Amino acid sequence: MSAEENHGAGEAVAARIERRWATLSIAVVGLLVGMAAFIGIHQASMPQGHVETSDPRTLHLSGEFIESNLGSQVEPDGSVTVRAIGQQYSFTPQCVVVPADTPITFRATSADVVHGLLIEGTNINIMLVPGYVSVLQTSFKAPAEHVMPCQEFCGPGHQGMWGKVKVVDKTAFLNMAAARRRLTCVD
Ligand code: CUA
Numbered sequence: 001m002s003a004e005e006n007h008g009a010g011e012a013v014a015a016r017i018e019r020r021w022a023t024l025s026i027a028v029v030g031l032l033v034g035m036a037a038f039i040g041i042h043q044a045s046m047p048q049g050h051v052e053t054s055d056p057r058t059l060h061l062s063g064e065f066i067e068s069n070l071g072s073q074v075e076p077d078g079s080v081t082v083r084a085i086g087q088q089y090s091f092t093p094q095c096v097v098v099p100a101d102t103p104i105t106f107r108a109t110s111a112d113v114v115h116g117l118l119i120e121g122t123n124i125n126i127m128l129v130p131g132y133v134s135v136l137q138t139s140f141k142a143p144a145e146h147v148m149p150c151q152e153f154c155g156p157g158h159q160g161m162w163g164k165v166k167v168v169d170k171t172a173f174l175n176m177a178a179a180r181r182r183l184t185c186v187d
Pocket of ligand 1: 086155158
């Protein structure tokens with residue numbers, strides 16, 4: 001091999017190594033971009049760690065939001081859980097009954113599109129998003145009736161979508177709850 005050929009071979013090796021490094025660095029950059037994109041899309045499209053999900057397609061058929069499980073329930077610790085769903089264009093239950101002066105947990109979701117659950121005269125304003133369970137803890141000081149309109153535009157029937165929250169005396173509520181597993185004030 002002449003000195004010239006040797007030199008040429010050396011250049012070829014150098015060029016090959018350089019190409020390899022270039023390919024590798026493009027791959028690394030590509031991998032990082034891919035990871036960043038994946039994390040971004042994942043965070044945007046997936047629920048956060050502690051968020052609960054529900055399947056709008058099977059909401060009525062099984063699980064927590066089956067119709068017979070909707071309404072108010074007394075928990076072993078004395079608090080009350082209210083389960084409700086919103087759908088075009090009503091809330092179920094249409095009338096929610098809760099005791100005054102008691103920790104209340106609302107658990108609600110949507111069977112179709114995004115609805116809003118607003119309880120007038122309180123600061124309660126929950127978004128009901130299909131696929132997710134909205135959880136809100138609150139309490140009501142005194143017996144009262146509150147109108148509960150939907151406050152997210154959800155279609156042509158939006159204006160007519162509303163329910164009611166009836167806050168009753170705690171003892172009266174517990175008496176009612178003794179006879180029934182889930183309470184509502186729907187006539
Ligand atoms: Cu439901 Cu607006």
